[in-house]
Amino acid sequence: MPLSDPAPRTLSHTRNLELKAYERQDGLWDIEGHITDIKEDDYSMLDSERTADQPVHDMWLRLTVGMDLVVQAAEAQMDVGAHGPCHLAAPNYSQLVGLKMGPGWNRAIRERLGGVVGCTHLNEMLAQMATTAMQSLFEVVENMEDKGDGHLYLSPGLRNSCYAYALNSTYVRDYFPDYYEAD
Numbered sequence: 001m002p003l004s005d006p007a008p009r010t011l012s013h014t015r016n017l018e019l020k021a022y023e024r025q026d027g028l029w030d031i032e033g034h035i036t037d038i039k040e041d042d043y044s045m046l047d048s049e050r051t052a053d054q055p056v057h058d059m060w061l062r063l064t065v066g067m068d069l070v071v072q073a074a075e076a077q078m079d080v081g082a083h084g085p086c087h088l089a090a091p092n093y094s095q096l097v098g099l100k101m102g103p104g105w106n107r108a109i110r111e112r113l114g115g116v117v118g119c120t121h122l123n124e125m126l127a128q129m130a131t132t133a134m135q136s137l138f139e140v141v142e143n144m145e146d147k148g149d150g151h152l153y154l155s156p157g158l159r160n161s162c163y164a165y166a167l168n169s170t171y172v173r174d175y176f177p178d179y180y181e182a183d
Helices: 084-096 105-113 120-137 170-175
Strands: 013-023 029-039 043-045 048-050 055-065 071-080 144-146 152-154
Touching: 013 120, 029 120, 055 120, 071 084, 084 105, 084 120, 105 120
Parallel strands: none
Antiparallel strands: 013 029, 029 055, 043 048, 055 071, 144 152
């Protein structure tokens, strides 16, 4: 991003988050997340020392979901956690099985994996994993479809879900006039 303020600065920390979605041959989808945190200088923690080239975090999470966005399987792996016992939280992510991505997803994550049960960093990644799943399955789930009369159907899940899909937006007015609600 171009600087609006050219004040001198020094890079201190880099967090990389990579999310991928894979369509499986059995009709399910794997949503995978990988997060790394790297310090620019050597870093000392109570139970370890890291050099600038060693990650503070290197963690993975895979959710297998159906077309209904219900989690069928969940697996976490911590190649590097900030502290020695961090990896012990990984098996708890199986508690995501049965949850549906959509409204209430973040609340359900906090209920099942919040506090001392889960990992803050993996939990933060789960919100983005849900978005990645929805983006990947967007056309497959038929969020929009032609009714045959030249009008597009707009799924309830998209209605009022963001600025563009606000029922009073110019986008909805122009592309989904059947759903448009003037102020």
